[in-house]
Amino acid sequence: MTGSELTDELPGLLAGVQRLVRRRLRQDLTAPRLRGAQVELLRLVEANPGLRVSAAAKELCLAGNSVSTLVNQLVKAGLLRRQEDPEDRRAALLLTTPEATERLAAWESRRNTLIAEQVAALPEEDRAALAAALPALRRLADGVRDGLRDGNRS
Secondary structure, eight states: OOHHHHHHHHHHHHHHHHHHHHHHHHTTOOSOOOOHHHHHHHHHHHHSTTEEHHHHHHHHTOOHHHHHHHHHHHHHTTSEEEEEETTEEEEEEEEEOHHHHHHHHHHHHHHHHHHHHHHHTSOHHHHHHHHHHHHHHHHHHHHHHHHHHTTOOO
């Protein structure tokens, strides 16, 4: 595969796999579905309890007002709560609620089961190729993330 073919096909394929996984997982969902950015924020706060909105915006490479909107939506849905920052009473610290923790864990479990089933159905050489590609995909993601943080949007 040429470099041009790789750069033409890879982004669409990665996005397509993610989209198909989300659609499969939504099929049996009983709770109102969350948008991707909402899930990203919940995962970030779950991993970093007490995170400030500004730090979340920086980590997610989003504008502060966009993250504030997401926070308001998730607070209203009972999935996120604000706690006053004892060091700066004007700032809020973000924490997930028990419901959010349960929903994230259930989603992750269902996602892992789905992917495990699909990977297991592949021939051994495909499983080995996917495993070998993971370090390169991590570096690709890191490079894209670093470019966003540096303001380089090319």
